[in-house]
Amino acid sequence: MAFKDHRDFFDRLEKEGELARIACEIDWDVEAGAIGRRNYERQGPCLLFENIKDYPPGYRISNGTTGTWSRVALALELEKSTAVRKIYREYETRLDKKIPPKTIKQKNAPCKENIMTGDEVDLYKFPSPMIHEGDGGRYIGSWDLVVCNDPETGWSNWGMYRFMVHTKNWLTGWPQTTSQLALIYKQKYLPRKQPMPIAVVIGTDPISHIMATNPFKPQENEAEHSGGMRGEAVELVPCETSDLLVPAHAEIVIEGELLPDKIAPDGPFGEYPGYRSGTMCEGVAVKVNAVTYRKDPIVTMIALGTPPDDSSIAASLSAAVSMKKGLLRRGVPVTDVYVPPEGVTHLIVVGVKRGGMETARKVLDYFTARRVMTNKHIVVDEDVDVFNMAEVLHAFATRCHPGRGIGFEWYEGRANSLTPFYSPEERKRLKGVSVVFDSTWPPDWPKEIIPIKASFNSIYPPEVQEKVVRNWKNYGLK
Amino acid sequence: MAREWQTFVRKFEDMSEGDVEIFIKDLSPGPRKYDTKHVRATVAKTKEALPDSDTLWIRGESGLKYAEPWAIKVLEELSETVPGQPWENVLDAIEKQR
Numbered sequence: 001m002a003f004k005d006h007r008d009f010f011d012r013l014e015k016e017g018e019l020a021r022i023a024c025e026i027d028w029d030v031e032a033g034a035i036g037r038r039n040y041e042r043q044g045p046c047l048l049f050e051n052i053k054d055y056p057p058g059y060r061i062s063n064g065t066t067g068t069w070s071r072v073a074l075a076l077e078l079e080k081s082t083a084v085r086k087i088y089r090e091y092e093t094r095l096d097k098k099i100p101p102k103t104i105k106q107k108n109a110p111c112k113e114n115i116m117t118g119d120e121v122d123l124y125k126f127p128s129p130m131i132h133e134g135d136g137g138r139y140i141g142s143w144d145l146v147v148c149n150d151p152e153t154g155w156s157n158w159g160m161y162r163f164m165v166h167t168k169n170w171l172t173g174w175p176q177t178t179s180q181l182a183l184i185y186k187q188k189y190l191p192r193k194q195p196m197p198i199a200v201v202i203g204t205d206p207i208s209h210i211m212a213t214n215p216f217k218p219q220e221n222e223a224e225h226s227g228g229m230r231g232e233a234v235e236l237v238p239c240e241t242s243d244l245l246v247p248a249h250a251e252i253v254i255e256g257e258l259l260p261d262k263i264a265p266d267g268p269f270g271e272y273p274g275y276r277s278g279t280m281c282e283g284v285a286v287k288v289n290a291v292t293y294r295k296d297p298i299v300t301m302i303a304l305g306t307p308p309d310d311s312s313i314a315a316s317l318s319a320a321v322s323m324k325k326g327l328l329r330r331g332v333p334v335t336d337v338y339v340p341p342e343g344v345t346h347l348i349v350v351g352v353k354r355g356g357m358e359t360a361r362k363v364l365d366y367f368t369a370r371r372v373m374t375n376k377h378i379v380v381d382e383d384v385d386v387f388n389m390a391e392v393l394h395a396f397a398t399r400c401h402p403g404r405g406i407g408f409e410w411y412e413g414r415a416n417s418l419t420p421f422y423s424p425e426e427r428k429r430l431k432g433v434s435v436v437f438d439s440t441w442p443p444d445w446p447k448e449i450i451p452i453k454a455s456f457n458s459i460y461p462p463e464v465q466e467k468v469v470r471n472w473k474n475y476g477l478k
Numbered sequence: 479m480a481r482e483w484q485t486f487v488r489k490f491e492d493m494s495e496g497d498v499e500i501f502i503k504d505l506s507p508g509p510r511k512y513d514t515k516h517v518r519a520t521v522a523k524t525k526e527a528l529p530d531s532d533t534l535w536i537r538g539e540s541g542l543k544y545a546e547p548w549a550i551k552v553l554e555e556l557s558e559t560v561p562g563q564p565w566e567n568v569l570d571a572i573e574k575q576r
Contacts, residue, residue, distance in 0.1 A: 029511060054509040124510050134541030136486060137503065138512050166514050170558050177565050185564065262559035264514070265486065265501050265568050268541050278539040280486060281568040285559050 002077070002230035005110070005249035006203040006298060009065065009075065013046050016080055018071055020045045027053045028061065028138075033131035036063035036303030043068060043308075048298070052127040058296030059127050063303055065143065066206050067310040072317065075206035076229070085387050088336075091229070092321045095214075099227030101234045101245070109237035109248035110294050117240060117290040121169040126252060126293075128165050129301050132270040136280055137164035139269060140254070141173065143302040143310055145201040145212040147244050148258075150184050150219075156245060157184060158222035160212040162269055163200050163254075166285070171200065171256060172266035174283035177430070178371035178414055180218060185258060195257035197242035198286060203251025203300045208234060213311070214318035215373075241289040251300070252293040256286040272315070273344045274306040275420045278427065312341035319345055319373075323366075332362050338386040346419065347376045351386040355379060355440020361407055364436040368409045373416045377436045383453065384439075395439045405438040481506055482533045483515075483550055488569065490544050493536055495522050499556070499572050502534070518554040525549045 003009040013019035026032050026049045039047055049061040066072045073082040076090055106112050116122065128140035141163030149156050157180050163173035175181040181198070189196040211226040223245075227233045237248035239255045246253050267280035302310045316339040324337040333353040339345055350363050360379045367374050380386060384395045400406070415422065415432025422432060441450050452459055460468075482505040487493050497520050504513045522528035523546075531549035538544070562571035 124513070127509075130512060132541070134537060134543065136541070137514070165512070167558050168510075168513070170514075182565070190563070258564060259559075260563065261561060263562035263564065263566055263568050263571060264516070264559045268486070268539055270541075276541050278488075280539055282565055284564040 002232040003075065003205045003207070004235070005205050006062070006065070006251055006300065009206045010046070010048065010062075012074055013065075013071065016074060018045050018074065018080070020047050022047060022049045023051055025051045025053050026061075028055070028127045029053075029130045030133050032061050032063070032129045032301065033303045036131075036301060037305055040064060040067055040303060040305070040309045046071060055127045060296065060298045061127055061129055061301050062203070062298050063301045064310060065300065066210060067302075067308065067313060069313060071206075072210070072313060075210070088317065088320065088338075088387075091317055092324070094229045094231075095225060095321055097228030098221075098224040099231070099233050101223040101227055101236045103245060104235045104237055104248050106237055109235075111237065111246070111248055111250045111253050112292050113295050115240060115290065115292045121288050121291055123165045123168055123171070123254070123288065123291070126297065126299055128299060131301060131303055132276065132305070134276065135164075135269050136265060136267040137166065137172075139164045139301075140202065140252075140299060141171070141200045142304060143209060143300040145204055145209055145247065145250075146175070146181065147199040147201060147246055148181050148184055148196060149244060151188055153219060155184075155219050156221055156223065157181065158208075158212040160209070162266075162271075163286070164266060164269070166264050169288045170264065171254065171286040171288060172264050172283055173200075173286065174266045174269075174279060176417070178416075183218065189258075190260060193260045195259050195287075197239070197244055198256055198258050199239055199242070199244045199246045200254040200256070200286075201246050201250045201252075202254070203298050204247040205230065205234070205249065208247055209300075209310075210314045210318060213314045215322045239290070240292060250294075251298045252291065254288055255290040255292070256288040258284050258286050262287075270305055271418050272304055272311040273346065273418050273420055277418065277420045278424060279418060307344055308341040312344050315339060315345045316341045320348075323348065323350075327363065327366050330362060330366050332359060332366065335382045336386045338392075340389055342389075343376070345373055348374050348378070349386045349389075349392050350377060350379045351382055351384060352379055352440065353382050354443050355381055355438060356443040357404065357407065357438050359440070359443075360405070360436045360438035364407055364409055364434060368411055368434050371414045371416075372411060372432055372434060375416075375419060375432065375434045377434070379436060379438050379440055381440045383458065392439075396437055399441060400437045400439040406435060407438070408433055408435040480532050482535065482547075484535045484537060486537050486539070488539045490536060490538055492569075493521070493548070495527075496520065497553070499576070501568070502550070502552075505535070514558070515552070516556040516558060516560070517552045518556060520551045520553060522549045
């Protein structure tokens with residue numbers, strides 16, 4: 001049975017030895033973030049801080065819910081030792097299934113156990129962490145799920161965007177200007193100068209958070225995909241102050257309006273590429289009209305930074321599968337796409353059946369056609385295991401011709417302004433450049449001149465391989 | 479007792495002395511630490527130049543803290559936001575109003 005919320009997933013994590021409860025008092029001001037960050041860098045368990053300075057017993061902060069492949073596997077109800085390749089396959093298969101969400105009554109929704117509206121709203125009731133020393137504020141929305149609606153088509157969109165506490169009843173945040181939230185706002189609300197209702201949802205079932213990171217096409221409903229991925233409908237409930245539907249088992253739901261004529265500072269913030277790099281004071285302001293929350297609420301934190309963490313792992317999975325589908329639609333003979341978490345979606349590996357610069361160009365065209373979140377693309381032949389970065393690096397070093405095998409494309413107005421190497425001017429203009437490294441053999445080379453890879457699996461005949469494997473122990477080798 | 483505040487600028491050199499309109503974060507310990515105030519204030523490079531003032535720490539766009547604190551005297555508290563369109567630069571919007 002699918003995990004219905006953040007808490008029952010913790011029960012499973014605990015059974016699997018993947019959860020550490022921190023009982024001693026922890027300061028929400030930088031200490032929790034520092035522990036979370038160090039824990040990521042040591043590939044440690046999911047953390048649950050149970051005793052937060054300045055806050056009542058029961059108020060908690062979690063970090064790293066699905067911050068490793070083993071915990072992603074558990075979220076998908078697979079064995080925790082499942083190989084990354086298998087996790088990708090499972091995700092890809094389930095992504096084609098959709099199960100519509102189920103709307104439940106407010107009285108049955110755990111996220112309605114406590115309700116604050118109007119003047120009662122006080123975001124300081126929650127232990128929002130100051131995640132990194134020097135951030136622009138306390139980010140209550142770091143591992144969140146943000147809901148907004150297209151008022152004309154009824155499309156309900158989920159995304160994951162940073163939101164910080166500005167005052168007791170205002171949030172500021174920075175959904176990128178090329179995000180789907182920005183698209184809906186600019187097309188449907190801004191022309192009418194209308195506020196856009198949004199809900200910042202904290203602490204849902206683990207799959208729904210991952211679905212919020214998935215780059216679906218516009219009009220795709222993430223809640224349906226989350227149901228398909230989980231094998232069970234997601235339960236939603238109406239907001240108190242808008243028509244939005246939000247996950248009913250969430251820990252905290254912040255209901256507000258993104259205002260068309262008011263702004264306030266957001267950021268800077270240590271972001272997913274692994275740097276805090278100048279994105280500040282260019283976001284949105286949200287007036288909070290209500291907050292609903294469970295008893296003993298958990299604030300979900302992600303101490304974002306150098307990979308791996310929840311963000312780089314989730315993006316590796318969700319982005320790669322979408323990219324593979326998109327490339328296939330464009331006629332690229334893709335075998336697999338891998339987004340190494342270490343490359344924080346800046347670096348993409350594409351395996352193809354037939355390589356060459358023509359194919360590499362098609363790959364680059366796909367990645368630069370619309371909003372561009374990636375910038376380096378390595379195209380490899382199908383004999384290279386895209387999930388094995390040692391093999392990828394070997395192919396890149398030995399097959400990519402520095403004169404003929406590199407193509408690049410400049411663009412403006414759609415680059416990823418979080419790319420650390422862009423200058424302030426480039427970030428402002430969303431000006432960027434992407435490169436493709438054709439690390440395949442030229443398809444017009446006759447077979448007999450293609451160098452033969454000198455690996456055990458490729459330079460020895462099958463009968464010799466089989467004999468060596470069979471006799472391995474007889475040779476006195478382990 | 480003097481309080482401590484924090485503000486963000488793009489570059490340290492953008493900070494100028496005199497009367498300014500800025501957003502500041504309250505650094506008083508407790509559950510409301512980092513609450514934001516939008517204020518009109520007088521700021522100076524040193525406490526000596528602004529008697530009976532609070533401390534103001536300055537950070538750049540990457541969060542780097544300027545080594546020496548400035549001084550601030552809040553003259554008036556303003557609304558939580560400034561007029562502007564979503565994704566418009568807040569610092570430019572304040573400049574535009576002046």
